Amino acid sequence: MEAIKDCCSVESSTQETAEDCCAVKKEKATTVTECPMCGEKGKDINLLTVKSMLLPIALETLDAHQTYRFCASDNCNVVNFGDQGGRFTKDDVRLPVFQKDHGQDTNVCYYFDWTRSKIMEEIRTTGKSTAVSSISSHIKAGRCGCDLNNPQGSCCLGNVTAAVKEVKQAIQSLA
Ligand SMILES: [Zn+2]
Numbered sequence: 001m002e003a004i005k006d007c008c009s010v011e012s013s014t015q016e017t018a019e020d021c022c023a024v025k026k027e028k029a030t031t032v033t034e035c036p037m038c039g040e041k042g043k044d045i046n047l048l049t050v051k052s053m054l055l056p057i058a059l060e061t062l063d064a065h066q067t068y069r070f071c072a073s074d075n076c077n078v079v080n081f082g083d084q085g086g087r088f089t090k091d092d093v094r095l096p097v098f099q100k101d102h103g104q105d106t107n108v109c110y111y112f113d114w115t116r117s118k119i120m121e122e123i124r125t126t127g128k129s130t131a132v133s134s135i136s137s138h139i140k141a142g143r144c145g146c147d148l149n150n151p152q153g154s155c156c157l158g159n160v161t162a163a164v165k166e167v168k169q170a171i172q173s174l175a
Contacts, residue, residue: 032083038076042069049153050080058092070152072099097151098159108163109135109156111145119167129164
């Protein structure tokens with residue numbers, strides 16, 4: 001049975017691991033690591049993350065025996081692909097994917113609900129962004145939920161830092 005790693009784990013001896021209650025035994029097969037659509041190498045992703053992001057109709061087609069990866073290319077429609085041909089696109093997931101959707105209301109942090117427009121609004125109002133420090137403090141307190149709520153299945157902090165930088169540049173270019 002596979003345990004989920006806490007993607008934003010804080011050093012702790014009592015680190016919690018969730019177990020997949022419906023785990024299917026996996027046999028190691030030849031592993032596809034490149035996205036079948038764009039050819040970029042995909043990141044490993046936990047099956048539970050894939051399941052939690054899929055719309056019900058897509059979830060019904062999931063082959064739990066495959067090992068899935070996340071495609072982070074911004075110009076590629078594929079979100080997850082399996083090592084035996086399974087693939088899910090942007091239309092199959094519940095939420096817009098940060099890397100693939102540049103909309104202002106797309107989540108940057110999926111569990112504390114930061115969007116590009118929220119970052120923009122804060123910087124416009126106060127001149128600075130508290131997004132990174134706020135999320136960091138939640139991570140330190142062990143509240144991170146990226147492993148299940150973020151389509152990439154890992155910590156959002158890098159994306160948040162990048163988004164804050166982007167927003168600042170956008171504001172400067174308008175000034
Ligand atoms: Zn791709």
